[in-house]
Amino acid sequence: MESSYIYKVFEFKIISDIYINRFSLSSTNKTLNTNNELFIKYTNNVFDNNISNIIYQDKLIKISKDAFILKQNNIFFKYINEIKTLYVNFKENNIFEQYLTGPIIALIGAYKGYTPLHSSALRLKNKNILILGNSGAGKSTILYEFIKKYSAVYYSDDIVYTKNINNQIIAFSSFPEIKLWHDSVKKFDAKIINKVHYKVNKYFVKDDNKFLTATFIPDILFIIELFNITEPVVEEISGGEKMLKLFNCLYRQKWINTVFSEQTFITLSKLSNQTKVFNIKRPIYDKHMQKSLSEIIYQKL
Amino acid sequence: MTKYKKSIIWLASYPKSGNTWVRIFLSRILFKTNNINNLNIPIYSSKTFLEEQAFIDISELPLEDIHSLRLEVYSEKAKYSDFFPIKIHDIFQKELYNKPFLPFEYSKVVIYIIRNPFDVAISFAKHLGKSIDETISIMNETGYTLSKNTYKYQVQLPQPLGSWSNHVKSWTSQSLIPFFVVRYEDLLYNTKTTFEEILKNCKIPYNSDTLTDAINFSKFENLKKLEQQYGFNEKSIHLDNFFNVGKAYYYKDILTNSQIKKIYESNKELIIKYNYEL
Numbered sequence: 001m002e003s004s005y006i007y008k009v010f011e012f013k014i015i016s017d018i019y020i021n022r023f024s025l026s027s028t029n030k031t032l033n034t035n036n037e038l039f040i041k042y043t044n045n046v047f048d049n050n051i052s053n054i055i056y057q058d059k060l061i062k063i064s065k066d067a068f069i070l071k072q073n074n075i076f077f078k079y080i081n082e083i084k085t086l087y088v089n090f091k092e093n094n095i096f097e098q099y100l101t102g103p104i105i106a107l108i109g110a111y112k113g114y115t116p117l118h119s120s121a122l123r124l125k126n127k128n129i130l131i132l133g134n135s136g137a138g139k140s141t142i143l144y145e146f147i148k149k150y151s152a153v154y155y156s157d158d159i160v161y162t163k164n165i166n167n168q169i170i171a172f173s174s175f176p177e178i179k180l181w182h183d184s185v186k187k188f189d190a191k192i193i194n195k196v197h198y199k200v201n202k203y204f205v206k207d208d209n210k211f212l213t214a215t216f217i218p219d220i221l222f223i224i225e226l227f228n229i230t231e232p233v234v235e236e237i238s239g240g241e242k243m244l245k246l247f248n249c250l251y252r253q254k255w256i257n258t259v260f261s262e263q264t265f266i267t268l269s270k271l272s273n274q275t276k277v278f279n280i281k282r283p284i285y286d287k288h289m290q291k292s293l294s295e296i297i298y299q300k301l
Numbered sequence: 302m303t304k305y306k307k308s309i310i311w312l313a314s315y316p317k318s319g320n321t322w323v324r325i326f327l328s329r330i331l332f333k334t335n336n337i338n339n340l341n342i343p344i345y346s347s348k349t350f351l352e353e354q355a356f357i358d359i360s361e362l363p364l365e366d367i368h369s370l371r372l373e374v375y376s377e378k379a380k381y382s383d384f385f386p387i388k389i390h391d392i393f394q395k396e397l398y399n400k401p402f403l404p405f406e407y408s409k410v411v412i413y414i415i416r417n418p419f420d421v422a423i424s425f426a427k428h429l430g431k432s433i434d435e436t437i438s439i440m441n442e443t444g445y446t447l448s449k450n451t452y453k454y455q456v457q458l459p460q461p462l463g464s465w466s467n468h469v470k471s472w473t474s475q476s477l478i479p480f481f482v483v484r485y486e487d488l489l490y491n492t493k494t495t496f497e498e499i500l501k502n503c504k505i506p507y508n509s510d511t512l513t514d515a516i517n518f519s520k521f522e523n524l525k526k527l528e529q530q531y532g533f534n535e536k537s538i539h540l541d542n543f544f545n546v547g548k549a550y551y552y553k554d555i556l557t558n559s560q561i562k563k564i565y566e567s568n569k570e571l572i573i574k575y576n577y578e579l
Contacts (some may be wrong), residue, residue: 135358183453199363
């Protein structure tokens with residue numbers, strides 16, 4: 001089957017056999033290095049389990065320095081780095097795209113020397129800010145609040161690639177869409193593009209005038225963690241704690257840190273030396289909070 | 302030889318019925334836990350556990366896809382476990398979104414924990430941040446669901462509870478998984494024997510030292526102390542402490558006669574069956 005769809009997302013030019021909704025929505029016109037081509041091919045050979053020199057393995061995935069296979073009942077991905085090709089097979093498109101635009105793109109980035117962080121990224125007061133945290137930490141809502149309230153511009157909503165270039169950690173913009181739950185869409189009167197799925201009350205919103213397709217040097221980091229408390233606690237962290245918290249913010253930490261440990265360690269230690277890092281312990285339920293998290297972060301800039 | 306490894310132990314109950322107590326006890330005896338915030342016993346409705354196992358952000362999937370994934374993830378984990386306890390508050394159903402409600406083929410036993418509905422009403426009211434009268438109405442509501450709001454991010458998946466009586470009946474009348482009913486009050490007043498019965502029904506090996514250790518670790522006073530020291534992540538926002546009273550039949554000093562009557566009338570059959578008569 002001939003490849004028919006071309007997308008430019010993250011740092012990749014993707015040449016794909018299959019139509020991918022999310023990439024179609026996010027494609028930009030940026031010029032890319034041909035080293036960063038990625039071919040996506042549909043395969044029926046889902047029993048192909050051959051991969052040598054496995055470094056990490058669990059019931060979902062096998063990863064070596066050259067390739068990985070991720071397999072569940074209805075999903076199959078096999079990536080071979082040398083030929084820049086990702087073979088896929090799936091029955092449920094939603095789950096397929098969820099894997100592809102999250103853990104798979106993060107992992108393929110690692111093969112290209114990027115260290116993926118679970119983070120949103122924005123620029124405000126001449127500072128490049130990363131807001132890191134796991135799903136549900138509130139990264140997107142805080143990001144959108146910064147855009148609306150403080151006219152911030154942004155680089156990413158959920159994943160940020162970082163790379164050590166000339167002894168400095170550089171970060172890269174990713175998807176222009178921000179994903180917000182219905183309550184936040186209402187609160188900010190956000191302009192909706194699409195639902196993430198017609199049965200889910202979460203929406204893609206986008207502000208083209210505020211999105212920057214760029215590389216940037218992160219200046220200050222905020223790591224958000226959820227706790228069963230009523231008011232947020234903010235503190236600057238340093239030393240071992242700083243590194244440990246940064247490691248926990250790797251996108252799919254277990255895989256990336258095991259297989260690409262050297263590259264990850266170098267990137268995160270340099271990032272740790274290069275930036276201030278604040279830890280924000282936030283309440284799970286924020287309706288009683290005196291100040292919003294964006295106000296709290298703004299005061300630290 | 303059975304085709305599937307039956308390792309799943311369901312710790313099922315209506316909320317505020319002692320599920321966390323049994324969960325901490327089992328976690329101590331099976332996994333030697335000393336941290337109440339890291340019990341190694343997931344909650345079936347937890348998004349975090351699913352995301353950790355499946356490596357994707359599941360909140361962007363429709364509920365039926367999440368349920369498919371949940372069946373797959375729990376089945377996979379069960380295959381590699383000897384004992385896999387899981388906490389659940391949902392009412393029992395055979396099917397959900399046209400798929401089995403639970404990975405039945407990997408399910409070993411249900412420990413159903415029941416507590417008198419009078420004390421439950423008080424504790425559940427505090428948990429929900431609602432009045433006792435509102436909570437009694439919820440306990441009589443056949444369609445009540447926890448974490449139902451799909452318009453904002455929820456830490457948990459929706460958990461249909463049904464009424465208190467329907468909840469008890471659903472688990473204790475099903476025939477797909479063997480079940481054993483434990484009264485919260487027996488855990489309080491006949492602690493050692495009741496916990497031993499739980500272990501025997503789960504076929505979990507133990508000796509007198511491990512049993513005593515797990516009972517002491519999960520004692521109310523110890524849990525209260527640990528919560529004061531380290532906090533407890535599962536505490537409701539409406540509560541100062543999760544481990545709050547730890548007594549039985551304290552409703553007599555709190556509920557009004559009309560509230561007691563309302564609960565009694567709605568749940569008479571089970572109140573009599575489980576010796577909760579006034």
